[in-house]
Amino acid sequence: MKLRFTKMHGLGNDFVVLDGVSQSLRLSTEQLRQIGDRHFGIGCDQILLVENPHHPDADFRYRIFNGADGGEVEQCGNGSRCFVRFVHDKGLTRKRAIRVETAKGLITPQLEDNGLITVDMGAPRFAPAEIPFVAEAEAISHPIVVNGRTLAITVVSMGNPHAVQVVEDVENAPVATDGPAIEAHPLFPQKVNAGFMQILSRGEIRLRVFERSAGETLACGTGACAAVVAGIRRGLLDASVLVHTRGGDLRVSWAGPGQPVLMTGPAVTVFEGEIEL
Numbered sequence: 202m203k204l205r206f207t208k209m210h211g212l213g214n215d216f217v218v219l220d221g222v223s224q225s226l227r228l229s230t231e232q233l234r235q236i237g238d239r240h241f242g243i244g245c246d247q248i249l250l251v252e253n254p255h256h257p258d259a260d261f262r263y264r265i266f267n268g269a270d271g272g273e274v275e276q277c278g279n280g281s282r283c284f285v286r287f288v289h290d291k292g293l294t295r296k297r298a299i300r301v302e303t304a305k306g307l308i309t310p311q312l313e314d315n316g317l318i319t320v321d322m323g324a325p326r327f328a329p330a331e332i333p334f335v336a337e338a339e340a341i342s343h344p345i346v347v348n349g350r351t352l353a354i355t356v357v358s359m360g361n362p363h364a365v366q367v368v369e370d371v372e373n374a375p376v377a378t379d380g381p382a383i384e385a386h387p388l389f390p391q392k393v394n395a396g397f398m399q400i401l402s403r404g405e406i407r408l409r410v411f412e413r414s415a416g417e418t419l420a421c422g423t424g425a426c427a428a429v430v431a432g433i434r435r436g437l438l439d440a441s442v443l444v445h446t447r448g449g450d451l452r453v454s455w456a457g458p459g460q461p462v463l464m465t466g467p468a469v470t471v472f473e474g475e476i477e478l
């Protein structure tokens with residue numbers, strides 16, 4: 202089967218974006234994994250499949266698959282910005298604010314006049330069962346043992362699960378060793394994205410994320426949202442934060458419990474292509 206695709210990135214977190222609106226696409230997990238393979242396929246952190254919505258209030262549905270294993274996941278922040286750029290550039294909509302159905306609810310990305318995209322990522326959730334995380338009760342932070350050391354992590358769901366910790370210096374943080382150990386920790390039944398956050402001020406952080414089923418990426422949008430929410434809940438950050446990732450900067454803001462997290466950043470189209478699956 203010939204498959205047309207668009208290669209995009211949000212701060213170096215890269216995607217293969219597929220138009221499932223103009224054509225009906227049914228891809229197996231193995232085909233998705235082949236697309237994501239950086240040696241035998243196209244190569245990407247995640248695959249984004251754009252479809253017509255099921256939800257009556259949505260303009261589109263968008264499904265997200267981790268490229269390394271073809272597994273479907275609930276949410277992708279950098280991907281939501283690339284989604285907006287894609288549906289505009291493809292002429293699939295002329296709306297600038299779009300209601301998008303994802304596996305975990307509706308999000309509203311908006312194309313700004315300056316070319317950046319702001320996404321209402323919905324409200325974060327903290328109850329252990331909603332992460333999911335094995336714990337007796339909700340808490341600002343939980344101790345977990347990783348590689349023989351006890352870490353204090355804040356668990357947040359942005360639709361997908363995140364475990365965020367504060368580190369002195371992200372550059373020296375043990376992301377390569379603690380990242381996979383946290384990702385696969387038995388207290389996370391569906392695994393987890395592991396965030397390492399350095400507080401620069403009450404309005405600025407540096408962040409590295411070892412993503413679930415992807416490894417460390419240059420940026421993680423939901424990880425940036427989860428880190429800012431975790432920092433605010435810990436009393437370390439104010440409501441609007443500049444997030445420095447290895448791939449570039451995001452602006453994330455959150456007004457408090459029950460309120461949506463807003464994330465603003467870029468989305469770039471790199472090239473169009475066609476692959477024989």
Ligand SMILES: N[C@H](CCC[C@H](N)C(=O)O)C(=O)O
Pocket residue numbers: 214246247267274275276277278279280361362394412413414415418420421422423424
């Ligand atoms: N690896 C993540 C999905 C992609 C999230 C990330 N690329 C973002 O921008 O939010 C997970 O398994 O939950």
